[in-house]
Amino acid sequence: xxxxxxxxxxxxxxxxxxxxxxxxxxxxxxxxxxxVMNHILNNRKTRFALAFSWWWIGWHFMGSPxxxxxx
Amino acid sequence: MTKLKxxxxxxxxxxxxxxxxxxxxxxxxxxxxxxxxxVCLLIEMHSxxxxxxxxxxxxxxxxxxxxxxxxxxLLFIDVHTKPAFFVFILLTPALILVGPQNWIKDKNPxxxxxxxYILLGLVIALGLTETGSxxxxxxxxxxxxxxxxxxxxxxxxxxxxxxxxxxxxxMYIGYFLLFSKEKK
Numbered sequence: 001x002x003x004x005x006x007x008x009x010x011x012x013x014x015x016x017x018x019x020x021x022x023x024x025x026x027x028x029x030x031x032x033x034x035x036v037m038n039h040i041l042n043n044r045k046t047r048f049a050l051a052f053s054w055w056w057i058g059w060h061f062m063g064s065p066x067x068x069x070x071x
Numbered sequence: 072m073t074k075l076k077x078x079x080x081x082x083x084x085x086x087x088x089x090x091x092x093x094x095x096x097x098x099x100x101x102x103x104x105x106x107x108x109x110v111c112l113l114i115e116m117h118s119x120x121x122x123x124x125x126x127x128x129x130x131x132x133x134x135x136x137x138x139x140x141x142x143x144x145l146l147f148i149d150v151h152t153k154p155a156f157f158v159f160i161l162l163t164p165a166l167i168l169v170g171p172q173n174w175i176k177d178k179n180p181x182x183x184x185x186x187x188y189i190l191l192g193l194v195i196a197l198g199l200t201e202t203g204s205x206x207x208x209x210x211x212x213x214x215x216x217x218x219x220x221x222x223x224x225x226x227x228x229x230x231x232x233x234x235x236x237x238x239x240x241x242m243y244i245g246y247f248l249l250f251s252k253e254k255k
Contacts, residue, residue: 001216005204006223012197019189028179031186038251039183045114049081051166051248052107055159056100058241060221061228062150063159066097 078115082108091202095209110167127168134165135250142242146235150228165249 023030041047085108092101113119141158148154204217227233 008200016193031182036186045081045111054245054248055166059159063155065151065156
């Protein structure tokens with residue numbers, strides 16, 4: 001089951017990278033993610049919330065003195 | 072109704088996230104999430120917004136330099152240590168000072184919508200997978216077969232090369248979120 005779950009995460013990552021590359025090459029079909037993000041970030045609260053979420057990911061993975069439990 | 076939804080969407084998300092953190096007994100993370108929910112509500116107030124604008128004008132360049140130096144230092148610091156803890160705690164003010172962006176007109180609304188829904192689909196897929204794994208492992212049903220992203224990445228983050236590979240895209244995304252401006 002662990003392998004299936006890791007495959008799902010890998011598939012999501014691969015799709016994101018693939019779509020990003022495709023969007024860069026053919027912006028008339030799929031707009032680049034940066035364009036969508038710039039549009040979304042127009043709202044101050046969404047911008048704070050996304051920036052906070054980004055900060056928390058870094059905090060959780062690197063900054064927090066309470067690491068995840070590894071059995 | 073739409074305006075109300077816009078006001079409560081992010082606070083609700085952060086309160087839910089705080090609840091999830093309390094479930095796994097990560098009380099500090101839970102309190103941080105609750106603070107984020109409060110800031111989301113405060114940002115709506117005109118007086119808070121104008122105070123932040125003044126601070127942004129005065130401290131914008133300083134924060135940008137600080138951001139780059141602080142995160143570059145993380146390349147040489149192991150994760151879950153006191154220096155790494157301080158880097159993240161000190162960066163919090165930068166998040167409060169993020170500036171507003173100008174509206175970017177879509178030249179091709181169809182391509183824009185396609186991209187928007189693909190992005191949304193990927194975020195939902197990731198969110199469901201992670202939340203599912205999180206709930207299964209935190210309730211103790213099965214934490215070996217359903218690892219969260221944290222459990223998968225933690226060994227890589229303790230390695231200098233692994234940390235560098237993950238830190239560079241993280242810094243890039245953060246720089247975009249905090250300092251990107253409209254292209255003229």
